[in-house]
Amino acid sequence: MVAFIVDSSFDKPDVELKYPIFYAPLRVYIDGREYIDKENLTVDDFYGMLDKAETFSTSLPNPKETEDLLKKLLESYEHVYMLSISSKLSGTYNMFKAISAPYKDRVTVLDLKSASVELYVLYRGIVHYLEKGVKITQELVDELRKNTKLLFGVMSLKYLEKGGRIGKAKALLGRILKIKPILSVDSDGTVELVAKDRKFSGVVDKIIELGEDFIKKQGIKKPYILAGYGSQKYKKYLDRLIEHFNIKDIAQISAAVGVHTGPEVFGIVIGQF
Template identity: 30%
Template structure:
C-alpha cells in the first residue's frame, strides 16, 4: 500500500516504563513525565534527584500523580512536527495507574485537531521495564521495517510475554501507597518474609513466591525469572532502586549471570524511576524478561 511506504512511526511512553536513556535516544522515543508530590509541592519525573527524594521518603507526605495532560499533547505535537504521521503510545498498567486512561482521553481530543495522524494507545498491563521492554521491542520492529498495523497488532497480541519479578526490603511503601494491604505488609515485616512480587495478566501486583530473609530473596527472583523464560529466547533487564553501591554490584553480578544464559538475546540494566521509587522504596532488586518468538 502507498500509505505504508510513506508512513513514519513515532513512539511515546510515560516515564514509569523505565526505558534506559540510551534506548530512548537511539529510537527517538518521547517520554511523558509522571509527577511526584512532596508535601503538596509537585515535581515532574527527572526534575529531582534520587537523593532528594530518598531524604524525604520517610518524613514527608509523598505521593505520585498522573502526567500533566499538556505534556502528552506536547509529546504528540513534537512527533507531528518531526513528520511522524502514526504514533504508538505505551503506558504502565491501567489497573495500577490512571496514566493509560489519561493518554487515551488526551489522544481522542487531539485526533480532532490532527485527523490525518493515526494514534494507537497500548495498555501494557505491566510496570517499569516490564512495560518498557514492549515499547523497546516495538521500536526495533519499526527499525526492521514493520508497518504500523503490524507493530500495533504484535504489541496487543504479545504484551503478556513480558514479566517482572522483584523484591523490596520493606513493604511499607507499597502499603503506604495503597498498592498492598497494610496488614499483610505488617505481618511480612514481623516474620522477615520477603515476597517475590510480579504482575498478573490483569496488570496487578501479586506475590508469586516467598522467601525468608532479604539476601536469599535475590536468588529466588532469579529462580522465578528462569522458570518464566524456560529455555526460550528472551530479552531481559536487571533493575534496582536507590543509591547503594552494594546494589550496583549485585546488579552487575546478575547482569553477567543473565547475559551468559544460552537463550539470552539482550540484557539491559537500569534503575526504576523516581515515581516508582516512591512505592518500592530504596534497595529494590528485580529482573524483567520478554519472551521472543
C-alpha cells in the same frame, strides 16, 4: 517515521533507541512539595529524600502539556504511539486516550499493563513488529506480555502499603514475619506476590529460579534480560543476577515507581526481543 510518548514510569538503560521517545512526566509529591519526575527531580535525589519523607505520592502527567506535546509531534511524525503504565496502577492510560481522541487516525494508545523496566522491554517488542510491518494493537501487546516477565524484590512493605498496592493486613503480617516479597505484574496489570523469603540472598536465589523456570516454560531461545534497581546502595544485589543471566543492560527505577516500591528494590525483566 513514528515517535513514542511514554509516561515517566518508563525506565530504560543507557542505550541508543531506534525510534524517538518523548516523556509525559508524572508528578511526584514528597512532604507536600511537587516535583516533575525526570525533569526537576533526579532519581538519586529522590531516593535520598524518600528515606526521610513522611508523606509521598504521585499524580498524572499534566493533560494540557501532554496534548501540546502530541500536537507538536504530529507536525513532524506520521504516527505517534502512546505507551502507558498499567491502567490498574494509574489513570495515565485513560488520560492518554482522552487527549488523543481527536487524532485517533494517527495516534495509537496502548496499555502496557506493567511499569518501569518491563515497559522498555515491551517497547523493544513493539519496535520488532513495527519493523516487520505488523499493525501494532493492544492485542499484540497482550501477546508480547505472555513472553515477558518482571520479577523484583522489595525489602520493605511500607511503601506498597502507603501507595495502596497491598492491604494493611498483608503489610502488617509481612512486618511481623519479616517477609521480603518477590513481586510481578499479572496479565491484567496488577501487582502480584509470586514468592517470598526472609533473607536478601534468598530473594536473589528465588528470582534466579523463577526466571529460569519462565525461560524454559515459554521456550525462549535467546532471552533479552534487563536488570533494574532503586537506590544506588541496592545495586549490589544485582551482581549475582547479572552474572547468572549474563545481563548487559541495567536501568535505575524511576521516582514514579519508587514511590510505591521504596528505595530497597531490585530485580529483572525477561523478554524475547
